[in-house]
Amino acid sequence: MSSAISSTEVVRNFSELLNNIKYRGDRYTVIRGGKPTASLIPVEPACIGATLADLREIIRTLPHLDDGDVAFEADITAAVMSQPAVPQATPWE
Numbered sequence: 001m002s003s004a005i006s007s008t009e010v011v012r013n014f015s016e017l018l019n020n021i022k023y024r025g026d027r028y029t030v031i032r033g034g035k036p037t038a039s040l041i042p043v044e045p046a047c048i049g050a051t052l053a054d055l056r057e058i059i060r061t062l063p064h065l066d067d068g069d070v071a072f073e074a075d076i077t078a079a080v081m082s083q084p085a086v087p088q089a090t091p092w093e
Helices: 007-012 014-024 052-061 067-081
Strands: 002-006 027-032 035-040
Touching: 002 007, 007 014, 007 027, 014 027
Parallel strands: 002 027
Antiparallel strands: 027 035
């Protein structure tokens, strides 16, 4: 569905309109002098990303470590353990 918008509104809100077009798939008909002049439409279909509701399925499909990945797990653990301690207070306090 296309929304009518004046050319003045387009100039004032151009960046926001581009975001709406790209991320939500909004369409606009630009009105100038009381007549439709142009259409602002997405070049590609809106890229709707994953939502929080999709997180459980995403995590379920991630690869899991198996028994053969013990060396990898040991490397990660060693890297974590070798990090310097975080100071309790900042020097400028």
